[in-house]
Amino acid sequence: MQAAQADDISADTVAGQVPELLVVSNPGSGAQDGQARREALATVFREQGRAFRFIDVDGPGDLEEASRRAAEEARGRKGVIVAVGGDGTINTVAQAAWRAGCALGVLPQGTFNLFGRDHGIAQDLEQAARMLLRARPRPVAVGEVNGRLFLVNASVGLYPQLLEDREVFKQQFGRRRWVAVLAGLVTIFEWRRQLTLEFERDGQAVVVRTPTLFVGNNRLQLERIGLPAEVVARVGEGELAAVMARPIGTGRMVLLMLRGAIGRLGEAEQVDSFAFRSLTVKVVGMRKLKLAADGEVGVMAPPLRFSVASRPLLLMVPRDEDRVPVA
Known part of the structure; x- marks a missing residue:
């Protein structure tokens, strides 16, 4: 996994003010749809002057490892790892965030999006991204079965x-x-x-x-x-x-x-x-x-x-x- 360079905005410019966003997107979606999502999110984050990076994921099989590395980096930099996708993708990124002890942002893109809906997160990508920029970290209970x-x-x-x-x-x-x-x-x-x-x-x-x-x-x-x-x-x-x-x-x-x-x-x-x-x-x-x-x-x-x-x-x-x- 490689992390793309920060888009237009250096994380150093906002150090100590607002956390950098490390964005992990669902690699199972089509390349065209994925690129459109990136462009839409980049536009929202740039407009608000927010430091962000997209985390490159080689394919569905790389999602877990990419999330783990991104979560470790987010913890070290006091940033936020952001999951873009359906409940399955969000689960994978959430596991990494939970184990690393860093904050998780959610931008739902699946069919049901029950986790996002239950927490009042918009289903529209750009609206959810704007909400994320104003969001605050809160502890939420999660289930566990045999360590998962x-x-x-x-x-x-x-x-x-x-x-x-x-x-x-x-x-x-x-x-x-x-x-x-x-x-x-x-x-x-x-x-x-x-x-x-x-x-x-x-x-x-x-x-x-x-x-x-x-x-x-x-x-x-x-x-x-x-x-x-x-x-x-x-x-x-x-x-x-x-x-x-x-x-x-x-x-x-x-x-x-x-x-x-x-x-x-x-x-x-x-x-x-x-x-x-x-x-x-x-x-x-x-x-x-x-x-x-x-x-x-x-x-x-x-x-x-x-x-x-x-x-x-x-x-x-x-x-x-x-x-x-x-x-």
């Missing part, structure tokens, strides 16, 4: 498979909403596997069979799918939310998906949800399984230890007067 952070959610079972299948469909048919819905239906109709999970809840040993375990750290998402208000209210206050479906047939699973889409999942008898501070989950009969964290799917070995991270993430949050109401 998640900002929005983490899951095992059906949901990671759904994400993988959705990406395959999008590569074939384009990034349209109907493509995502079709991919979800195909996954549900083909899924037959049930997980057997063992964990302790309220001092009692619990064994459940479920097609998926979903752990949320984002109030906006949990509100939208319709979880009980008493569960949602505890998220972000030192707790996470767990959601599990009971073993059911394909037809009922489709109905659950529809309930979630219209914000009524919590009313379904086949769904159990609860808030927790920490939860250790054993997965019977499996030595490794797919785990999705903020839309990125990997492989993890159980037991799975979910908790709020030991320290918060330092996020550049818009001022109250700049915040965009959640839509």
Whole structure:
């Protein structure tokens, strides 16, 4: 990874006044779109006299290492590392910022952008960039599973498979909403596997069979799918939310998906949800399984230890007067 030179403005001119921005963009987007984003951001930052640099990323496989180096530099220079992309890209950059202990700025560019929306960050790139220049660092709670952070959610079972299948469909048919819905239906109709999970809840040993375990750290998402208000209210206050479906047939699973889409999942008898501070989950009969964290799917070995991270993430949050109401 190489860092491009500061565009027009030397960091030395603002030393001790405002932090330099080290901007990491999603390398998975097209070259033309990426260049247009750079030009738009450079224009905003130059207009405001802000020191900034774009961090060159060779490809998706280089994002993690590029973010790590940029975060270390941001810490040393008391700067801000800025993630430009969807929830998956933001997650990668956030992990680097959290480990280095530097501040994170977010310029959402994905489809859902739940993390950015939940913190009042604009979805328009230039508007979000202007908000970032006035933003202030605040600690925000993030989730952790076996050392991996998640900002929005983490899951095992059906949901990671759904994400993988959705990406395959999008590569074939384009990034349209109907493509995502079709991919979800195909996954549900083909899924037959049930997980057997063992964990302790309220001092009692619990064994459940479920097609998926979903752990949320984002109030906006949990509100939208319709979880009980008493569960949602505890998220972000030192707790996470767990959601599990009971073993059911394909037809009922489709109905659950529809309930979630219209914000009524919590009313379904086949769904159990609860808030927790920490939860250790054993997965019977499996030595490794797919785990999705903020839309990125990997492989993890159980037991799975979910908790709020030991320290918060330092996020550049818009001022109250700049915040965009959640839509």
